[in-house]
Amino acid sequence: MIGIAQLASYIPEGFESNFDKKTRFGIDDAFIRDKLGIDRVSRMAAGDEPSDLCVRAFRALQQKCQADIGKVDCLVVCTQNPDGNGIPHTSAVVHGKLAAQDACAAFDIGLGCSGYVSALSIVTAFMAANGLKNGLLFTADPYSRIIDPSDKNTVLLFGDGATVTLLQPVGAGAQWVPTKFLFGTRGAQGDAINNRSGQLQMNGRAVFNFSATIVPTQIRALLEGENLTVDKVDRFLLHQGSKFIIDTLAARLGLPPEKVPNNLAAHGNTVSSSIPLLLEQVVSDAGIQTLVLSGFGVGLSWASAVLKRA
Amino acid sequence: MDSLKSEVAKLVEQTCKVPPIGPNDYSKLLKAMGIDSLDAASLFLAVMERYAVEVPDEQIEHLNSIDSIAAYIEARRT
Numbered sequence: 001m002i003g004i005a006q007l008a009s010y011i012p013e014g015f016e017s018n019f020d021k022k023t024r025f026g027i028d029d030a031f032i033r034d035k036l037g038i039d040r041v042s043r044m045a046a047g048d049e050p051s052d053l054c055v056r057a058f059r060a061l062q063q064k065c066q067a068d069i070g071k072v073d074c075l076v077v078c079t080q081n082p083d084g085n086g087i088p089h090t091s092a093v094v095h096g097k098l099a100a101q102d103a104c105a106a107f108d109i110g111l112g113c114s115g116y117v118s119a120l121s122i123v124t125a126f127m128a129a130n131g132l133k134n135g136l137l138f139t140a141d142p143y144s145r146i147i148d149p150s151d152k153n154t155v156l157l158f159g160d161g162a163t164v165t166l167l168q169p170v171g172a173g174a175q176w177v178p179t180k181f182l183f184g185t186r187g188a189q190g191d192a193i194n195n196r197s198g199q200l201q202m203n204g205r206a207v208f209n210f211s212a213t214i215v216p217t218q219i220r221a222l223l224e225g226e227n228l229t230v231d232k233v234d235r236f237l238l239h240q241g242s243k244f245i246i247d248t249l250a251a252r253l254g255l256p257p258e259k260v261p262n263n264l265a266a267h268g269n270t271v272s273s274s275i276p277l278l279l280e281q282v283v284s285d286a287g288i289q290t291l292v293l294s295g296f297g298v299g300l301s302w303a304s305a306v307l308k309r310a
Numbered sequence: 311m312d313s314l315k316s317e318v319a320k321l322v323e324q325t326c327k328v329p330p331i332g333p334n335d336y337s338k339l340l341k342a343m344g345i346d347s348l349d350a351a352s353l354f355l356a357v358m359e360r361y362a363v364e365v366p367d368e369q370i371e372h373l374n375s376i377d378s379i380a381a382y383i384e385a386r387r388t
Contacts, residue, residue, distance in 0.1 A: 035348050205367060208351045244348045
């Protein structure tokens, strides 16, 4: 069985303060702090590519553990904002920049906010099926490339960042293993988050309605299927869309606030990086044994999983 | 209709976490009660779930008070 050995991340130093946008968008401090929960949104440097964010996340991983790029046999990037126009795939670019070995699978996964959970299933299953031992799952989806600076619906929310998850077999590094996944897609409502015009467009109300109704249903089904109750789960790591949606989901599921962390304030909604950024904060806490992850957004799609300490 | 308005007022109090709303407030604009766009999204989801009525995006700007929301529900609920 393949599981998570370690995680690391990179958040660019550049940012835009939402407090500087109060007059432009007619919002106040209370809306920024209590509803968005986002003081500022991170912005990658001009000239950086998503692959550069991945490389920096990997350098952070090397600071934490003995991650040997020479042994990596699977390298995956989850993004919908790839380097260039997507050819070659960003995972191959990262492979080249890290000078990984030739005997290494590299492919991209094109999903947004539900991406990390789905990618975790895809990559762990792919590695297990093919006897691979050292996988790197990157997330890097810098929405700053496609955001319209005058669009209140998006420019206050999305920040840039990247994460990397080191995946290894149980007994050879894995500390956490996924025990169950559930997936969903509602393509007929995909227009609610789109990039047809070259700029991100989001129908906030449609996304809210979808998230507030679909996600609790899936999480309840996940718990029931795994014979879990809320009190047996140590943390619910929900996609960090906004404080408002996190609070709404916690209330609809009856979750104690202390079990539903959020880390939006300093960088915003980092799309597929939001869940691994939370995960990075909790995996080394010895008191935590069981986690529920749930990502939801572009597609519209949603995916949830249970992780247990190996 | 008065009881429906009272129900809607309670729904607004619960979903938007605003102080108690009396009959004199039913014609007030939601915005004037401190209800922002996110609260409104939450409120209209609650209306749809409770009364089994659709509230399309194009109707939202017209549903800006307890009076107008109650009238909208009354005209559509079965």
